[in-house]
Amino acid sequence: MQEIDWIILIGTLVFIAGYGTYKTRGSNNVQDYIKGGDNTKWWTIGLSVMATQASAITFLSTPGQAYHDGMGFVQFYFGLPIAMIIICMVFIPIYHRLKVYTAYEYLESRFDQKTRTLTALLFLTQRGLSAGITIFAPAIILSAVLGWDLTTLNILIGVLVIIYTVSGGTKAVNVTQKQQMGVIFLGMFTAFFLILSYLPEEINFTNALNIAGASGKMDILDFSFDFENRYTFWSGIIGGTFLALSYFGTDQSQVQRYLSGKDVRTSQLGLIFNGLLKVPMQFFILLVGVMVFVFYQFNAAPLNFNPAATDAVHESQYSEQYQDLERELKEIQEQQQTRTLQFARGSKNAISEGNYKNEMLQLNKLEIEKREQARTLIAAASGKVETNDKDYVFIHFILNNLPRGLIGLLLAVILSAAMSSTASELNALSTTTMIDLYKRNIHGKSEDHYVKATKWFTLGWGVIAIAFASIADLFDNLIQLVNIIGSIFYGNVLGIFLLAFFIKAVRSNAVFTAAIITQIIIIIIWWVDVMPYLWLNLAGCGLVMGIAFLIQAFTPPQENNLANAE
Template identity: 70%
Template sequence: MHYLDLIVLLATLSFIVIFGYYNTRKNTSVNDYLKGGNEARWWTVGLSVMATQASAITFLSTPGQAFHSGMGFVQFYIGLPIAMIIICMVFVPIYHRLKVYTAYEYLESRFDLKTRTLTALLFLIQRGLAAGITIFAPAIVLSAVLGWNLVSLNIIIGILVIVYTVSGGTKAVSITQKQQMAVIFIGMITAFFLITSYLPENITFSNAIEIADASGKMEILDFSFDFDNRYTFWSGIIGGTFLALSYFGTDQSQVQRYLSASSLKQSQMGLIFNGFLKVPMQFFILLLGVMLFVFYQFNNSPLNFNPAAKNAVENTSYEKEYNQLQNQLEKNRQKKSTAALNFAQTPASQFDKKKAYKNELQQLNQREVELREKGNEVVNQANKTIETNDKDYVFIHFILNNLPRGLIGLLLAVILSAAMSSTASELNALASTTVIDLYKRNVSEEKNDAHFLKASKLFTLMWGVLAILFACTANLFDNLIQVVNIIGSIFYGNVLGIFLLAFFIKFVKSNATFIAACITQAIVVTVWWLDIMPYLWLNLLGCALVMALAITFQLTSPKKD
């Protein structure tokens, strides 16, 4: 990496860390540390909620997801605005009225201590794992493409986050997330316009969309009832709504963001702002991935975007076969480039001719998929430990090989800023839940506010160290953005069901709820392990199952609870 990019990268990250540390280091109470003194305005809440969800995984994996599979992933977010409205009407007023620090405090007053503790533990397990992945995701990709040491990157990212999160708490997280989102928006918009400007002169943006559509990348909505299809309109509107309800309504990393608002109205406005900006933002990031696909119709690309794949076959008996496939890919790409140009420049009135070019383009795209699959088989023969799924490497490959000096540093800062913003929120929430729901609730002696402030900082540090350790031992999965959502889907439905029972099913008591929650979690984990259904539907399964079981147990149990 050029020294100019390194300067831009270090200057951007250093400014964010130093600004966050010096402006929020003087917390004097637990309320200041965990709720930011309840000073946040709606735009801060909205951007903070968005930054918490939009981790580095979003900006690494989502363009690669669209490059390979098209725009269909946007259906995952269709239910989000619906969930935001429900949360604003039901969840937020209750949290503000009770003046809670965490979402799980309410469950003790509604049920009992063991139900509150169980729900808090479920959150700590899934969010603790996710915190490690949000550090690991950018580290493993940057390590592969830049040659930096993976463990060192995990430690550096973790320490940067720990510095200002431990010192400033919720207010530091909120302040730095506004700056991080500014960097992210500037970087992604810049990358998008550069990609479109790199297309051939006679290919306009509308031509690029037409080429993408002919290649099957612009199929946004799928109304089929194919249960094996992971992303459909129905999985998004139903499973996605339940996932968003669980995440934004019961996950402390999100609840803490809007509990820091100055009023109920400011919290609600921030969530609505996030709900209706998030879908266009994800659409834009996916569209960026589609433009990358069009870009590589006219520019050569590696057989596998993960540099480790090519390194695995070098100086082995498989190198010749791999290079032959790479040459065939480039010849196929040259044919694709001609077919794409002919298709785009043929007027719609020449229907038969245009259809012929479209068919040719589709056949060449299919040929490319086959060549890449053969390349992956060769890599697996050379080294079975190498990850051949390269979705997480597509965007970073474009950044490092096509952007001008300076902008590479900016886009790397985008990725690391996103990692830092999500990880900071997670550490902040993990510490809050540990202190308020476990430590403070179960401590036998009366302690003053200064004691719990110190405990909050120590638990933030502890979770930060655990996240780094998990990141250093994690493995690369099929697609990192899916891993985070899978982890959430395993736990979120159950937790949401517990909250819905607490809000609406008043006759269900604590014992029935607790037993139902334990059984439900075991069933959901089993269903996921056996791969019985797409992971988005696990949210609905967990929610419906815990509610049905709890109601059944309550109705069939003795009257006294």
């Protein structure tokens, strides 16, 4: 990175943090600090909801996901617009009518305190883990840029976010997310058009799509019912709907964004705005990853995109074996480039589309084998270095191919997304801790006391998130890890809310017991890998509702009468 990149990167981040702190100074009551004064505009809500979900993981991990596996991941989002409509029709009117600060307040009025507390704790557990991962993601970037260790970077990033989140609360999160989304959209469009400009002259966008399609990267829809395949049309439209319902309807990090609207219509417009833009945005980000794949059909790609892993193995006894693999990969890439140029030029000697596709699939298979062998050598060389490089693909492209100035902008994009999402999560965690646990049990204190307590909770959750980020690893890749964590808990929480909204015959004790049993079962199902994680949302929702029905059916009438009396 050059001096201009550092100026743009640091200037962007300092401006966003400073702007959020300045615009929201003086929040001295719970209404202003937690709900932003109930005067947020609908477009701010829409961008804030989108920015909360679009963490650094989205812009770091999603292009890498597309580079390796293609566009099929977009099916994950197919259920989101359906969920937005349901939430607008059912969830938002109820929340606004009851004037709640958190989604879980409603559960006490419908069931009892222990059900509210249990649901809040389920949220705090999964969102606390996810907050750590959203800090870990940008640490990967700076680690690649600076060569610093991840723990130091986790602390630096976490502290930066904590400062303005503690200072301004919900309003600070909302006002900064507009600027962050602006930087994000500018950076991603810039990267996309630069990638196209870097392709050979005879390769236009249509050719690029054909090249990607020949390697299976443009296979978007999969209508199979194969449980071995995580991303299909059915898992997206069914499992994705339940995941989105749970996330946007019951996760406080999202609910808090649209509860800051002045009325029901404002909140509804904000969510519909998010629903209309979210799927195209994710499609575009995946397409950027596919274009990176096409770029590397004409340019040398490293055997492993993690520079720390490459350095570690080159300094070990496995260096010679690794260099052999690098030479073998180079030969494969030269064959890919030759065949791809012949195919794209359409000359008399060009190979047919069918033959080209078969050859590319074979060459891609060989390339994957070499990369797997490289990961084995890296693991043998150093147990401390991350061998999984999916999340390093896009950052490697940025650092090695973009012109001066734009590197700083793209890094600002990813770090802005990290700050945005992490701030929302810490804000929601502190709010839930304050409203559903602390204030519910500590009565009679002043507004100033509760605001200060919320700030301390924000700081505490920030420290916990930093600690978890310091022990995290990349799993398969980060965007999948975040969604897996959510899917383990979300279905259960959604089922509790659906029982509360629609099934009046089921009482609190039945729901509380069913929720505990369901959570244990879902964790076991995930642990033994019975089904793809998206289906856990449907399974959890169905289980908690079914078990609650059964428990209620076998509950003696006198106990029901006591419950009704309560």
